[in-house]
């Protein structure tokens with residue numbers, strides 16, 4: 227129960243993966259202030275604007291307080307929890323019986339806590355036999371995860387925040403840390419202030435606030451990251467750490483042969499950079515301890531794994547890994563993207579960085595769960611984008627979504643709307659209603675906010691943190707964990723009835739014993755006491771692990787890290803006469819994901835009141851576009867209407883927008899109306915960062931024409947204007963009677 231009157235306690239920020247610890251003050255169940263925790267490893271008292279204003283977003287008018295069921299008339303009506311669970315379990319069971327396990331899917335989130343991610347995995351993969359159990363981490367970190375496992379033998383970064391203070395060069399690629407991970411970027415700025423010799427290199431087509439602080443900014447052409455990384459490898463090869471390579475790496479011969487096949491001048495030309503810029507970057511890396519920070523700019527590409535491997539190649543080539551102040555450092559965008567992966571919430575994984583395709587791994591997990599051998603399917607499930615394709619085709623019948631808003635955040639939103647229109651049963655579990663996604667639901671389940679539940683998560687530096695319940699959930703909202711537990715019990719899954727959060731955490735952490743992400747020493751009771759511990763932590767007396775691979779022993783079969791040749795394929799789309807500009811996307815400092823939380827904070831909205839399109843003055847001038855004008859950005863998938871921000875911070879030929887604003891808040895203004903879903907073949911992560919588009923000045927005549935034509939021409943059947951419920955054929959859906 228919430229304490230009456232004034233009370234306070236520690237929590238963890240539910241936004242980005244930096245993992246800042248919060249000191250939350252409340253009066254009864256109402257939050258009144260949020261501050262940083264001074265001795266927290268991640269933030270040392272710091273918070274960014276988003277974190278510091280979190281107290282606005284808990285008890286809001288659009289909080290979902292009760293389960294809601296869509297009625298035949300298309301409206302939502304309140305139902306009780308027992309009725310909601312009966313409907314949920316009845317529909318899932320019926321579809322399972324009629325169409326098999328592969329007709330069911332769960333689409334989760336890096337915002338779900340580890341206990342919940344583990345239970346989803348156990349219920350769907352173990353009990354129901356449905357490996358279609360993925361999360362939105364597929365959209366942000368899948369490429370990094372695959373590359374880590376491929377080159378180093380295990381997912382998870384080897385580095386930690388303390389490395390920043392020891393690095394001589396900080397290399398940031400495909401990440402606007404200053405806006406997306408502000409508190410971590412503060413550590414970089416502190417390093418630059420404290421050591422005049424430390425250097426910051428930023429590789430980004432835009433002169434972002436991160437690039438503004440760089441000693442060297444490389445504004446490469448979008449899509450040319452591999453050319454640049456391979457050029458850097460060629461330049462660094464003469465000083466390669468051959469001793470390290472001989473003792474700790476394999477595959478170097480093939481990699482050298484690959485480098486020999488490359489033409490340095492041609493690679494540099496491909497990047498659009500001057501040769502001196504690339505050589506200057508190589509000089510700032512040569513013989514120096516360097517950390518590489520990267521996220522969506524590297525990952526969200528159909529060659530995302532290759533870009534990640536190219537980064538890892540650089541660290542192996544120079545021996546800058548497994549030593550303080552050096553190594554690759556992927557930045558997670560969500561509070562528990564790491565924990566979800568550790569708990570197996572990806573379609574090809576099982577808890578403890580195990581894989582469904584591995585018979586030994588399946589057996590270990592089945593035994594731990596007490597399920598018969600063969601319960602878990604050997605076939606990896608559908609990944610995020612594949613799920614929505616299968617839903618549209620009717621192969622998938624039921625989709626349960628939790629903690630994410632795919633109707634605003636998936637690529638090619640037109641396809642997503644078609645998929646929802648074709649679905650037989652959609653469950654959405656969220657804190658708020660409406661969102662762009664809850665409007666497509668048959669059943670909406672009210673989830674507790676991060677301060678309304680006890681939960682565990684892992685941040686970007688492998689820090690596992692416990693966050694206690696500080697206030698009572700609003701209305702009848704329940705912790706995500708509790709919703710899964712009750713749903714599992716209603717479906718008849720063994721052990722779900724009596725499970726508690728603590729018992730599930732302890733069951734999970736023991737399943738990680740002996741695995742690379744070993745958390746066996748982080749018992750629920752210990753974590754409550756010490757608040758945070760970094761894995762690997764194999765036993766209860768273990769202090770946790772600040773840095774991995776200090777012994778240069780990698781968890782591969784031969785104990786060596788592995789080089790990989792990484793030829794470039796380039797982006798799927800190419801610019802042409804019809805679509806001559808490249809659209810790239812990203813976050814703004816004031817907002818996070820689809821604004822379900824940040825959109826409720828006045829000061830954040832004041833900073834970033836609406837969607838924009840950054841465009842270079844040359845491109846703007848050629849189209850008669852002035853700063854502040856409304857423009858239409860289009861390609862063959864659709865169009866969006868946004869306000870132009872004419873700026874020299876972006877390269878000519880490139881435009882930038884965001885996916886923060888869904889249709890509920892700014893109709894037809896989401897960059898994902900134009901992005902496409904070409905997938906990396908290994909990580910199945912979509913290519914958000916490169917879409918060919920054209921931009922034209924908007925006109926009253928075009929606006930009028932679009933308003934008239936949109937519901938019929940531009941949107942698939944089933945999609946209505948904003949706020950109206952989905953219309954689907956009830957004849958096909960007997961459960962809705």
Ligand code: SF4
Pocket residue numbers: 239240241242243244245246269272273274275276277278407408409410
């Ligand atoms: S940097 Fe990230 S984790 Fe820290 S307060 Fe800001 S949004 Fe939250």
